[in-house]
Amino acid sequence: MLISLKGVKRVYPLGKTEVKALRGVTIEIKEGEFTVIVGPSGSGKTTLLNIMGLLDLATEGEVFFEGKDVSLIKDREATRIRRERIGFIFQTFNLIPVLTAMENIEIPLVLKGIKGARRGKLSDEVMEAVGLTDVMFHKPDELSGGERQRVAIARALIGNPDIVFADEPTANLDTETGFQIIELVKRLNEEKGTTFVFSTHDARIVKLAKRRINLVDGRIEYDSLKDSIS
Ligand SMILES: Nc1ncnc2c1ncn2[C@@H]1O[C@H](COP(=O)(O)OP(=O)(O)O)[C@@H](O)[C@H]1O
Ligand SMILES: [Mg+2]
Secondary structure, eight states, X not given: OOEEEEEEEEEEEETTXXXXXXEEEEEEEOTXXXXXXXXXXXXXHHHHHHHHTTXXXXXXXXXXXXXXXOTTOOHHHHHHHHHHHEEEEOTTOOXXXXXXXXXXXXXXXXXXXXXXXXXXXXXXXXXXXXXXXXXXXXXXGGSOHHHHHHHHHHHHHTTOOSEEEEESTTTTSOHHHHHHHXXXXXXXXXXXXXXXXXXXOOHHHXXXXXXXXXXXXXXXEOBTTBTBOO
C-alpha cells in the first residue's frame, strides 16, 4: 500500500465558524493505480489531494505513507518525502515565467542538487516522452495551454516519483488538448507504472480511469459499482 487514510477529517477555521472540508475519509492507494477523484466544486478534492500528497495535515484521523504513520509529520520531513517520492500537477500549471520550458522542468533536479550532464539527460528524456523537445527554449508565455500543462507534467515526472497527484489538470484546457494530456498520462502510467491520483469533473477522464472515487460534501460516496469501474 502506497498511501492510506483512515477517518481523515479536515476542518478549516473561517472567521468565527469553521468549514468541514473532509468529514471522515478512509481510502487506500496501491502502487500502479490510476485513480480519479470525482466530485462537485467544494466537495473536498483539493483538500484530499493536499493531505495525500503531504502538503497539508489532517485535523483528525490517520495518514500512512508506505505503512509509516505521517499523520503528524514535520514540515522538513514532509518536504523530503515530497521531493524524493511525489510529483504534483496543479490546475494553474504554476510555471515560473522567466524560465524556459526546460528550466522549469529541471527545477526538482536543481532542488535535489543534480547537476550538468545528468540533469540534461533526464530532462531530454522526459521532454521527449511528453513531446516538448521542439519548444524547450520557449518561456511559458510562448507556449500553448497544452504545452504549458505538458511542462507541468514533465516537471512532476522528472524526479521519477512513485506517485503523481494532479488537481483538475485539464480544467484550463480545451477538450482536445485535455484529452491528449490524459492519454499521455495514461501511457506513462502503463509504461512506467507510476501511480496517478487525479481530481476532475471531466467525464472523459473518469471513463479512462481504472478506479473512481466519488467525493460528495467531504465524504466518499459509494455508487452501485462500489468505487471501481473498468
Ligand atoms: N484555506 C481554506 N480556508 C477555509 N475554507 C477552505 C479552505 N480551502 C478550502 N476550503 C473550503 O473547504 C471546502 C472544500 O474545498 P476544496 O477541497 O477546495 O474542494 P474542491 O477542490 O472539491 O473544490 C470548500 O467548502 C472550501 O470553500
Ligand atoms: Mg479543487
